[in-house]
Structures are given as C-alpha cells and as structure tokens.
Amino acid sequence: MTRVTRLLGRSTPWPLLLASMLLASSAFATQPSGLVAQLSCRPEAAPGRVLCELKFQSPAGARLVWADALVTRTPDFVRPLRSRISPERFGAAGSGERKLSLAFVASRNGVGQVTVRARAVICRGQAATESCRPETREIEAEIRVGS
Numbered sequence: 001m002t003r004v005t006r007l008l009g010r011s012t013p014w015p016l017l018l019a020s021m022l023l024a025s026s027a028f029a030t031q032p033s034g035l036v037a038q039l040s041c042r043p044e045a046a047p048g049r050v051l052c053e054l055k056f057q058s059p060a061g062a063r064l065v066w067a068d069a070l071v072t073r074t075p076d077f078v079r080p081l082r083s084r085i086s087p088e089r090f091g092a093a094g095s096g097e098r099k100l101s102l103a104f105v106a107s108r109n110g111v112g113q114v115t116v117r118a119r120a121v122i123c124r125g126q127a128a129t130e131s132c133r134p135e136t137r138e139i140e141a142e143i144r145v146g147s
Contacts, residue, residue: 034059037118039102039141050078050104050143052114058096058122065132066121067098075112078104078143109146115139 036059041052058064071080081103102116116139123132 035135037137043144047106052102054100063123070117073115077110106145
C-alpha cells in the first residue's frame, strides 16, 4: 500500500484528486490579477498630523471582500500613528472600490516618500464556483509638510 493510499484511504481515487487540485491551481494562475491600489497624501502647511487615503479597486467582474494596509517605509521626519491599518471586511453586495485612511505624525517640515503594502482578497465567480485569492501591491506616495 502506498503512502498516499494510506493517507487518503483505499476508496479514494487519488490520481483523480491530484488532477483536480492541479486544474484548480492552473485556473487561478490564468485569472488576470487586477487589483488597483492608489495612495495619496494631503499636503500639510506645518508639522503635525498628515492624512493619506488608500483606494482599492477590484477588476471588473470581481468582488473585493477584504483589505488592509501595512506601512513599510516612511521618511525620517514622519511616523505612522499605527503601523498596520485594521483589516476591513466587505459584504457580498459591496462595490468594487473601498477607501482606507492612514494617519502619520510629522515632527518637522520635509518632503519624502511613504511606502505601503496594500493587501486585499478578490473573489470571482458565483456561489459554488466562486474562487478567491489574495493580492498584494507595494505603493508609494509623497508626503509634503511645510512649504
């Protein structure tokens, strides 16, 4: 008895199971990615709180079901108020676009780049045939404080 047969049981047609797993993974690979994530930061006149907005948009025919963001890099004059934005879950009937707010604290005037890892789960299909997969984008925006 082979090891696979022992794990799956004698009545399980494991070659069929293996083939279906390979076909499912290749179906995911052929689906186009398409999550669009845009980060923009409001210029501030003086040091203090700086607000940025992260927009997620799912591709046509897909559903955005979950999203969050992780701040991965900031200039030396800026600190994130929270390094990780709380994940947000979306309902089945929600639109394909969502916005998350990110807040930073600037200790002095300056201009620099902030980098964020935008993460989302995108689902395609209907009910029993729906397939979901995670997508990640590294995006940057300019933070400008002072003149």
